[in-house]
Amino acid sequence: MRRAPLSMRRAFPRLLAVAGLVALASCGGPPAPAPPRSAAAPALAGTAPPSAPAMPRSVESLVDVIPGDAVLVVSVPQAGALLAGAAPLIRETFLEEVTAALARQPGLSPDLARDLMASFDGAAAFVGGEAAPRESLGAIVENGCIAARFRDGAPVERLLKELPREAGEGRFALRDDEDSVVAHGAWLAEARVALVCARPEPLSRALRVAGQREPSFKTSALFQPGRAKDPWLAIDLHRLQGSGPEPGSRLFIALPMSQDATGLHVELALFGPEVPALGAVLSATDHAAMAKLPQGALATFGLSLQRSPGKTVSDVLGAFDGLAGEPTAAAAAAALAEVGLELGDVDRALGGEAAVGIYRDPKHKLSLAAGGRAEALRHGAVLIALATADEAAQKKVFGAVAAHMKRTTKKLRSKPGSLAHDLDDGNELRAETRPGFVLIGAGDRGYLAQVAARFGKDKESLAATPSFAEARARAKGASHLQLYIDRQAFAGLLDGPVAASFGALAASPTLVSVALAPSDRGLDLTLSGHGGVEILGASAALAIYGVKRYIASAKAAAANGPQ
Known part of the structure; x- marks a missing residue:
């Protein structure tokens, strides 16, 4: 450059x-x-x-x-x-x-x-x-x-x-x-x-x-x-x-x-042979699976997997051919063949949406002090809920994947309808089949088990959370993606003055929705929602707080000199 x-x-x-x-x-x-201006400033x-036309009046x-x-x-x-x-x-x-x-x-x-x-x-x-x-x-x-x-x-x-x-x-x-x-x-x-x-x-x-x-x-x-x-x-x-x-x-x-909140409106059109034309192969959904996630998530998002009329999983994968530089459906079919499955099996089993929840055990606060980044990776869990459409196909796909993992993966714990693989530091990766869903989770073993056990229970679901209900009421129609952020859950986990910043934010919830137009040239989407500006402001507070801590630490280290 x-x-x-x-x-x-x-x-x-x-x-x-x-x-x-x-x-x-x-x-x-x-x-x-403000502090006095430096005398060194030029x-x-x-x-x-040269003279120019008169200034506009x-x-x-x-x-x-x-x-x-x-x-x-x-x-x-x-x-x-x-x-x-x-x-x-x-x-x-x-x-x-x-x-x-x-x-x-x-x-x-x-x-x-x-x-x-x-x-x-x-x-x-x-x-x-x-x-x-x-x-x-x-x-x-x-x-x-x-x-x-x-x-x-x-x-x-x-x-x-x-x-x-x-x-x-x-x-x-x-x-x-x-x-x-x-x-x-x-x-x-x-x-x-x-x-x-x-x-x-x-x-x-x-x-x-x-x-x-x-x-x-x-x-x-x-x-x-x-x-x-x-x-x-x-x-x-x-x-x-x-x-x-x-x-x-x-x-x-x-x-x-508006008088009570700042909204967010985004229009993005990105056209070209490498851009996935997802709006041409996926329809919008109402994100019912997202509402079934357990309460207490810091952030959740729902993703439409609903194929457009006449489209299959193979068509959805084909939208990424230009980006991948190769036929993605053929590559996926080859990988499934090693497990004993076909793309048609997945197409029959897969429902119209997926939901993801990001959780952290509320008993463990998040600290921005030295070493806090490593601590932030502990005591958390991610839960993915894949909706299914056909019970027989769901059973076939899950059974084939489970049999393949038993043959190829060490330290695998299994029982009918569930799999678990131990990871480092007390974490695990797990999958289980439920009526109408396949749940995939990763994180702290004990806490992840608690989160997964609450999935789909009406009184403990996200749908029963007043702020989420308010946010969903503001969403207009079906969409391809929906993101919800619980600011008060964040505030409850943070310590120090930054927690006060999050806690003092306006009470209106943060929820954004993305809808895709059916364009075959690439992505043509509209994003709308409320509460995004408050999240940006709180993120700025986090950044400023972190920078101040870093500067103070650097000054202290310089003052102490080499030990």
Whole structure:
């Protein structure tokens, strides 16, 4: 990959700083007090570029400054949106960390940063179509811009006045103390919109778009007017990557906002000969097997195995031929032949869905302290429930697999309808046949036995959990995949301040569903759900907590010196 030029490498941190300011402003509320800015930070000086057409006077929305051929757009139109549902500790930690980074940027005092954030009224980052197709990340960044709108233009004009530069029709080029240009910008005073770009050419294009001399992103097939008021991201995967996904491949992510929760909406189209066209061979299901899993799972997901009308297991396997580079059904048939089975046996036995539950013994807390990662792998269990369709075929398949394992596997414990194989550290791998299901489990021997024994018992099932019932009620129709995360179960296992972060999250459950369109070109899916943003916020808290512990440990080790 070609390395970005020196001026680009210096510009990138400034663009990230602006993006950080945007993200920080979207959290709402004043930032935490920041440490004094380092005196070593170079001051920015500015010079005006050659004269240009007059600045546009009116911009209806920030989409009106984005070129119609943009290949990547990130829009945050609502202040206070992104972390509105996060716990106070998560917001405060995020504010503290980002504000500290912003305070190190030349020309941005803490007081001015607060005024800018108070006035912030939305932002967008975008990359024009001239960036594609490229193989260099630097080439893509060179065509990037950030636009921000403010309710009050005074703080921005104050910032521009603090930077020693020459005024020139609202445009400016920022230079560092080595006289290298690090960014190009424009202030549309009457529209109260600031533009900052890595190079002058993308800036000029954005201004032409704002002046209605070029088509805006509103004319793009990637733009969704119905999601314009939500935070969203749109990527043309084909044009951004050049070779790879076929035309029409795209990604669109939105965070629909409501008064009580932040939703999640994702549309992904990934076309090409190597992409499995699963929507053409699998139908959606209602995930009844998932509801039969025992209560207490940290996370569960259901997967549709329901073949579309006229399709078989062989067709499902064939969808992966391009990815595997060989006929997958033939390879599977050869493997089954060694066990004495055929693909038709599996097709008759296999039902329309599978469910997976991930559990941890609640008597053993999860610690993030040193050695906690090894501990996290203990005292847990994974249970997989495969629905079956034909009792005779189920018995035949299970019996053939059991006979083969007895011949080839040591330390195998078996009895009618069940198999168990000992693993290290008190763990085991087990399988058993039940009416309508085959259960496969792995994990702590004693705890796994407890989890498996509770499968299918109505009063102890996931369906009897109020939060799961609430989440399922929000799901719309059948789907190909469904994921449920029990945040309160996580909170009950964690220790320290991170547990408080999880426990303080909004009470609404996390459940996402994925539905596939019947496309034969590849994957064309829609993901929708609630609670995903809260999980991201809690994960950020975990990451920040872990980094702080690592830094503290490293400092202590350095202070003690070699022993």
